Amino acid sequence: MIQQLFRLKIALLVVLSIMLMVQPSLAAIETVAAQNDDVVWTAPGQEKARQRAQQIIPMVDKVKEEGPIRRSQRLHATELSIKDAKNTYFLLDSPFIKAQEDHYGPVRFNHGQHAAASGDCSICHHLRPADNSSYIGDSNHPETVRCSACHQQAFHPDYPERLGLKAAYHQSCTPCHQQQNKGPVTCSGCHLNKVPEHKQLVKLPEKPDALQVTAECLRCHEDEANDMLHTAHWQWRGPSGHTQDHSREIRHGKGTTALNNY
Amino acid sequence: MQLKRRSFFKLAAVGAATAISTPRSALAWQSKAPADAFGCLMDISRCIGCRKCEQACNAVNELPLPVRPFDDLSVFDEKRRPDATKFTVVNRYHSGRVDDDKGLPVADFVKIQCMHCQDPACVSACITGAMSKKSNGAVHYDADKCIGCRYCMVACPFEIPAYEYHNPLTPKVMKCTLCETLLSEQNKPPACATICPTEAITFGKRSTLLKLAKKRLHDNPGRYVDHVYGEKEVGGTSWLYLSNVPFAKLGFLKLPLKPLPRLPETLQHSLFSYLWSPALLFTLLGGVMYRNHKQQTLQHPEQPGDVS
Structure with a gap:
């Protein structure tokens, strides 16, 4: 059970990281996840x-x-x-x-x-x-x-x-x-390059699980995924100077004890 | 019998007198530079070497896509020239300039394309009129008139016109067109000037650009080399350059300030006006022949023409 949760957590992290990298498609993927609801997030103002x-x-x-x-x-x-x-x-x-x-x-x-x-x-x-x-x-x-x-x-x-x-x-x-x-x-x-509307491009089953979503992203964004493997999002480890009071305690990370399940 | 020394001088004197007496006004070479031509001013100090101009040129002129994409900046590792598949290229130079803050060498970028000379040597050399200088400033190439002699390529001081050697049936001379179609049909600047993110290329009337270049030199003391390349080189070109580095360090040729067609056209036009020189030549030759024949008959009057 714990292992499953752990895997789910990692998968979610992967999805989030890829979403962060492919920002323009973020809104579109969110929309699909919300079962074709037409609300697209926009910045205030x-x-x-x-x-x-x-x-x-x-x-x-x-x-x-x-x-x-x-x-x-x-x-x-x-x-x-x-x-x-x-x-x-x-x-x-x-x-x-x-x-x-x-x-x-x-x-x-x-x-x-x-x-x-x-x-x-x-x-x-x-x-x-x-x-x-x-x-x-x-x-x-x-x-x-x-x-x-x-x-x-x-x-x-x-x-x-x-x-x-x-x-x-x-x-x-x-x-x-x-x-x-x-x-x-x-x-x-x-400049963001002109990104095509992802609504038509993304093909997912009715209630996709996290890994299915990741796999669907990777269908086209294989290069981005490979690039991500070399970034801190994937390789992070060790203490973080930005975590108040716990800056010296964080010893776990994908680069140390956690498993890279992808 | 040979022509005697004295007779030769007599004949030469007649020839020289004829040449000198030909009216000078008919020989005086006149520039055919259009008065109100368009042009581009490239400010090398503004160019960041993004190669967007190459990309826009490629798209507008429907040229084949290069093997290495336009965002591949490693092409700068070698000096390139425009050819049949690219009308313009940007080259990188390291002149020894160093960044004040970081102490690293700073690169300068130079865009090369047809300079669209005011009195183009290629137009003068073209024997069929396939090359012509238009009133809008463009040096225009008409493939229908071209016979493929490639004299234009030999004549060009900037070595710009290229040839489609790979095309055996309908080869064309390839060079920058100054985006003439855009200019005449849509009143738009050349694609390279439009796309340039930093306005390193300014498009406008050549006269306006010259004033602008002088103003930039005046307003920014110490920034530029005090020279507008193309103002006077080979009699003036439609593309003008401002630089913050001596032009000689950036691959610019030191060229004569006189229009290149001037000397050959003066020679040719003075020699061939009213066909006087061939007429004179054949008259002289005829005279010599007549004289030789007459002397031969005088020396041997007993020998008739036919031997039988």
Whole structure:
């Protein structure tokens, strides 16, 4: 009995790990498990973020010319802070980029997290419109307009020196992530590839057991499963510095006493 | 009898006088560069070597898929050239640049494709007019006119045009088209420029791009080498390059600043205008023959023409 439970536990762990790796299909598998219930989990504020991503605001014609240091000081003096940010969760999925190409799903961007980590709005909000009146948008303040207020379509003949929105994102995000040694720097780190709807692909009996679910995942995701065998999810062992009060006690793990049953 | 030294000089003098007296205006070589051409500016300091441009080019031009996929970055281990199956390639160079923080060598990436010269040598060399420079800037290849002589491949200073040697029946010269169809039919930039995630390739009018390049040089002192490759090389090209590393270290050729067709076309057009040079040549030869014949008959008047 105990052995059975143990095996079930391990199987569940395998399923969970694979689900974590194949995030986009998570919702679909959950749905199937819930016997074709159409409720799909979404992040809080997802719909609003999606709507915001579709907004097109008039392009800022002229920007105030000032150096980065002056800009940073002036922005500091306005006492704008993270508390003034209305929204924290954004989806980067602009029609400006979609008009040219459509290779990736939206990128999830946590504005609050970035604002808190950097502490200096001028790192991303590097310039502002030349005058307040020229900007009509939903931002609280013309000092911190959104990226697409200035960066819109690429190769704009009237603003040749201005980067398009896609390049503005990449040129701003990637080097900073590299310098800070934080955040994703590869393509798939931010972009999820377009994943087909798994509802039709997953074929399971009425009440599947855990191993059947795992086997069904592995039917297509064999490479991912093999990769997982080399990760901490499979090989973990020994004490964990993150387990309060028990940091030195955890001696068991898949790499030590537990059995890898797969 | 041989031509006497004095007679030879006389004839040569006549020839030279004719050549000099031909009106100069008819000979003066004029550039046929389109005034309002499109082009691309590649900023090497922005390129991250993701090979997305190669992938987009492959898809748009319906070229065969390569053996090694586009996300395989180990292709950078060797220098590649565009060929019949790829119109553009990105190569990696280690110029000795070192990362300030980590102390590791930093790579630079250079994209190669047809430069779409303003006065292309391939167009000048093509004997059937299969190669032509369009007003939109593209150096266009018309397979229907091509006879496969491959003079264009010999003439190109960048060694770009490739040939479908594997195709015995309908071989074509293969090279970047500047995505002419996209440009003319959908008013879209070339696929490589559109896909580039960092806008390392900027598309626009060549004149605008030149101004933009100069502005970038001016606004970012110390970032770039003070040179826009393609502004003057071989009389100017539609593809322009900015670099943060000396161009010579990145495989760029040091090329003459004059348009390459200038010298051969000047020579050819001055020699063959109104067919004066062949006319003169045959007149001279005729004169020599006549003179020789006359002298022969004078020396041996008793011998008739036929021996019998």
